[in-house]
Amino acid sequence: MRILIVDDNTTSLQSLRIVLSDLGHEPAPFTDPQLALEEARRNRYPLIITDIRMPRMDGLTLLKELKGSPDTETCDVVLITGHGDMETAVGALRHGAYDYLNKPINARELAAVVERSAEHQALLSENRDLRQHLDSRVNEVAGTLRRDLDEARTLLREVSGIGTVVSQSPATERVMNDARMFHNDPSVPVLIEGETGTGKEIIARLIHFGESGCEHPFVAINCAAIPHELFESELFGHEAGAYTGSRAGGSPGKLELAAGGTLFLDEVAEMPLTLQPKLLRVLEERTFYRVGGIRKREFRARVICAANIDLAGQVERGHFRRDLYHRLKVGHLVIPPLRERQEDIPALAGLFLKRQAERKRKKFTSISSEAMDVLLRHMWRGNVRELENTIERAVLVNDDPILKPEHIAFLNMDRSLHCGAESMGTIPLDIENLELPEAPIDLEALTTAIVQKALDRFDGNKSKAAAYLGISRFALHRRLQK
Template sequence: MRILIVDDNPTSLQSLSVVLSDLGHDPAPFADPVRALEEALRTHYPLIITDIRMPRMDGITLLRKLKSTPHTETCDVVLITGHGDMETAVGALRHGAYDYLNKPINARELAAVVERSAEHQALLLENRDLRQNLDLRVREVADTLHRDLEEARTCLRQVFGIGSVVSESPATEQVMNDARMFHNDPSVPVLIEGETGTGKEIIARLIHFGEAGSMHPFVAINCAAIPHELFESELFGHEAGAYTGSRAGGSAGKLELAAEGTLFLDEVAEMPLSLQPKLLRVLEDRTYYRVGGLRKRDFRARVICAANRDLEELVERGLFRRDLYHRLKVGHLVIPPLRERREDIPALARLFLTRQAERKRKQFTSVSPQAMDILLRQPWPGNVRELENTIERAVLIHDAPTLRPEHLTFLTERQSAYSCAGVPKKLPLDLENLELPEAPLDLEALTTAIVQKALDRFEGNKSKAAAYLGISRFALHRRLQK
């Protein structure tokens, strides 16, 4: 073991060097403590033996400098003490000294101290290696877990269709931004409105899972698919014997199954009117009872609702409760139809083509400009769902590296059957002879006036006014909000 010896007494320095050499160690003697400190900073010495009383720098000062420097803080420092230095040496032990030797130095005591120091240094080295190996292993495990988590999140998005959200258009980007915002506050109920096939459930899943993913359940109910007489039991669950035909042991409802996740009520406009006050009470009190139950249960899930009918119009007609409508609308999203965000069509088409080609093991990897032009010119009354079904049909029938117009002949043959967004083939206005005034036009005011005239014509019926104007109910709704 390399041992640094510091003593201004040449005789003592020589004696220590000889004894340590005889013990099989490699001593480095220094009479000047300043030079000894410089040497210790250059070369690692596991053990440093130093006298206390020395000119230029005493042993206590040398000890403090060694212990305050990262390069030398782990070395063992043994102090050589005279009779008057005993109290100082004992105090130095509290500041990091390894041990002390009394003058005159006994060879056996010196050998014992050196041996203990060697064992101590060996333990420090072993601990350092173990710590480094542990840190390395922890980093490896952490990296592996991070990769597994990212793969799990990717699979999660693919399984639940979150990857189908494409935001090329500003309108879709705004919907996605709002969805991410709602994800951060599970206490806020969210109402998603949009035509059939616009991707309302995908947005609901995006609100639930967020970007990072969630391990909490996502429980979906299609309100239009449940018989009215079974709706309450399906939603709230029931106790044993609650009604004729109920399960013997009772059953948990969707409120209970959602736990701390999300309850998604699709086509919420079809919920029985008699059940709507009970849902409102759940949202207000965050508690509920099973059918036939006496024990109050806590409700902790987020509530997201979707509607393809104009809920506001249903409220005006008395077909949906106004108080529930406003409670569900705390968080509100309106997904525009695909014909109003055609910028999304190319990215969606490529996404669906890649997905269907992988599932059906076909060659398709791209869409030709001519085929894309056909897709862009379609009215897509079925929205994103219709686009996906169209791509799936083309991939099912054909197989080629690129989707071309001849693969979409079934689409072009039926194009004439569509009336794009309800626009009449011949406009009632004579646009060719239309004269504009000299003064600048306020297009926004003119549009607002036309919308108001249409509403007046149909006595406030938004569905009829939207059909007359050739736009969707939700486009009309956004116009009215402006």
């Protein structure tokens, strides 16, 4: 073992060197403590033996310097004490000294101390090796867990649909930012409005899961798909014997199943009017009763609602409660139709192409500029859902590296069929051969009349009237305000 010895008395120093050499060790003698300290910092010495009483720097100061440095803190320091230094030696033990030897030094005691130090250093070395191995394994496992977590997050984004949200347009970016904000406060109910196919449920999932995921449930109800007579039981659950055909032992409703997570009410405008006051009470008091139950239950979930029709208009027509509407609208998101955010089309189309090519094992990797022009010119009345279905259909029946116009030629055919079906039984407007009267035209009055006729045609449904006129519902709304 390499041993550094420090003593200003050369005779004592040489005696120590000889004894340690005879014991099979490698002593390095120093009479100057400062030089010894510098040597210890340059080269590792498992054991340092130093006299206490020395000029310029005593042994206790040297001990403190050694134990205060990362390079030398693990070395064993043995102090050599003379008569009257016993109290100092005991104090040195409290400062980290390994042991002490009394003068005159007994060779057997010296050999015993050195042997114990060698064992101690071997244990320290083994401990360091074990710690390094443990750190390496921990880092390896942590790396694996991080990769697994990243894969899980990627899968979550794909399964939930969150990965299909792209924000190339300012309008979509605003929706995304608001969704992230609402994610941080689960006490705020959120109302999401937008045309069919704009991705309202995907935004609802983004609010629930956030960017990093959420372990709590996301429970969705399509209000239009549940018979009115079963809606209350579906939402609130029921106790045993609550009604004919109820489950023995009762059954929890969606309010309970969503505990800690999110309850998503899609097409909320279709909720029975008679149940809307009960939902309002749940939101206000955060408690509810099962159907046929007498025990009050706590409601602990976020509520997100979605509507593809003008909910404010439904309120005005008495089809939806005003107080519930305003309670749901604390957080409000409006998703513009795809035709009003064309900047998102290239990114969405590229994302869908990549996904479908991987799923169907096709060659597609990119979209030609000509095909992209076709996609940008299309009206996308079905919004993002229609775009995704279009790409899937093109990939299904073709297999080329580049998506070309001929792969999506069915878009023009579908549009012709759609226009033809809408015009059956009516006299189509011949735009090319339109003849104007001699008298001046009140364009504003004519536009208002057309809009009113469209609303009458669809019984006041603004979404259908807007689609019929080829404008967005929000453009129609602005026209009505004007």
